Amino acid sequence: MDATQVDSYLHRIGAMRTERPTVEALRELQLRHLRTVPFENLSIHLGEDIALEEQALHDKIVRARRGGFCYEVNGLFAALLTALGFEVQLLQARVYGSEALGIPYDHLALRVTTADSTGPWLVDVGFGAHSHYPLDLTARGDQADPGGTFRIAEAPYGDLDVFKDGEPEFRLDLRPRALADFAAGCWWHRTSPESNFTRSLVCSRLTSEGRVTLSGRKLVTTVSGNRHERELATDPEVLAAYREHFAITLDHCPEPALFPPPAPAASGGGGMPDGGCG
Template sequence: MDTEQTDAYLRRIGIERPAGPTTRALRDLHLAHLRSVPFENLSIHLGEDIELTDKALVAKVVDARRGGFCYELNGAFAALLRALGFDVALLQARVYDDTGEPGIPYDHLALRVRTEDGGDWLADIGFGAHSHLPLAFADRGEQADPGGTFRIAEAAEGDLQVLKDGKPQYLVDRRPRALADFKVGAWYHRTSPDSHFTRSLVCSRITGSGGRITLGGRTLTTTVDGERRTAELTTEAEVLAAYDRHFGIVLEREPQLRPSERT
C-alpha cells in the first residue's frame, strides 16, 4: 500500500494517521475498524468472487466500501497495519463448534501484531462478536474488554486457546502464515453446505455506544446497553435501505440464500 491508499483506508475508518506503530495506535485502529467496516458474508450470496490478495481485499474495503469475513477483514487490516509500520503475522486458527470441537485447519485468520512500545497483541476484527480491543498475546490471565472477558490459554502442541466469558472460541497456531495459505479455508466456507456462512446471511458491526447492529437476512437486530431489539423487514426495498443506512453498503439487489441453504 502506498501513502495515498493508506490515507484512503484511514479515511474509510474515520481515523487520523498515527504518529507511530504504538499500542495506543493499534487499539484506536482496531476499534475504529470494528465501528466502520462490517463483518459480512454477502459476497457468498451475491455470487461475487473473493480474492485473497492485499490489493483485492483493500479495494473491497476501501474503494467498494464493503466489509467481509475473517480472511478479508483481517487480511486487509494486516495490509494497513504493515503500511503504518507495525510488525504483523497472519495466524491460522480452528473455530470451536457447538459441540466443543475445533473446526478445519485455516478455519479462521487472526493477527499477531507487534508494537514498538508494548510487545505482542492478538488483533482480530474478523470474528463477528469478539473483543473490541486487541488482546495481550503473552497474558494468560483474564482480560477485560467491552466485548466480554477474554483469556488466552496454553493448549497442546504449542497452540493457544482463546476464550470469551469462559467459553472456548478458537484454537490458534502461533506459526506465521502467508495470505495464500488461507485460500482453501475461504473456498470451504464459500462452498460447503457444512459451512455456517453458506447457510446464513449476516452483516454486523459495533456501534459508537459499544452496542451492535446486525442484519441477518431480513431481521434487523440492535443491542444497546444489553437491551436487544429486533425488527422484521418485509420488502427488498427495506432491506437494501437498511444495508445503506446502517452499514454504508449500496447493493443493486438483495442477497438471497439458495433454497437448499435455507435453515
C-alpha cells in the same frame, strides 16, 4: 500498500496516520475499524468473487466501502498495520463448534508487535462479536474488554485457546502464515453446504452504543445491553437497512444459497454475530 492506499484506508475508518506504531495507536485503529467496516458474507450470496489479494481487498473494502469475513478484513488490516510500521504475522485458527473444532484455516487472526515494548497482541477485526481492543498474547489471566471477559490459555502442541466469558472461541496456531495459505479455507466457507456462511446471511457492525446486525431479513440492534429484533418484510426495507446501518448500496437483496438450515454443531468461519460462532 502505498501511501495513497494507506491514506484512503485511514479515511475509510476515520483514523489519522499514526506517528509511531504504539499500542495506543493500535487500539484506536482496531476500534475504528470495527465501528466502520462491517463483518459480512454478502459476496457469497451475491455471486461475487472473493480474491485474497491485497489490491482486490482494497478495492472492495476501501473503494467500494464494503466489509467481509475474517480472511478479507483481517488480511487487509494486516497490510495497513504493516504499512504503518507495526510488525504483523498472520495466524490460522480453528473455531470451536458445539462439539468439535472446525477445519484448519477456519479463521485468520493477527499477531501484532508494537514499537513500545508491549505485547505481542492478538488483533482481530474479523470474528464478529469479539474484543473491541487487542488482547495481550502473553497474559494468561482474565482480560477485561467492552466486548466481554477474555482469557488466553495454553493448548496442546504449542497452540493457544481463546476464551470469551468462559466459553472457548478458537484455537490459535502461532506459526506465521501467508495470506495465500488461507485460500482453501476461504473456498470451503464459500462453497461447502456444511459452512455457516453458505447457509446464512449476515452483516454486522460494532456501534458506539452496542451492535447492529442484519441477519437475513432480521434486523438486530443492541443498545446499552438491550436487544431489539425486527423482521423486515419487503426488499426495499432490507435495502434501506443496508444503506442506513452499513453504508452499503445494493441493487437487489442477497439471498442465502439453497442449502439445508445450519446444524447446531456446525463449525467454523470466524464468528457469526447473533447467529453463533461457527
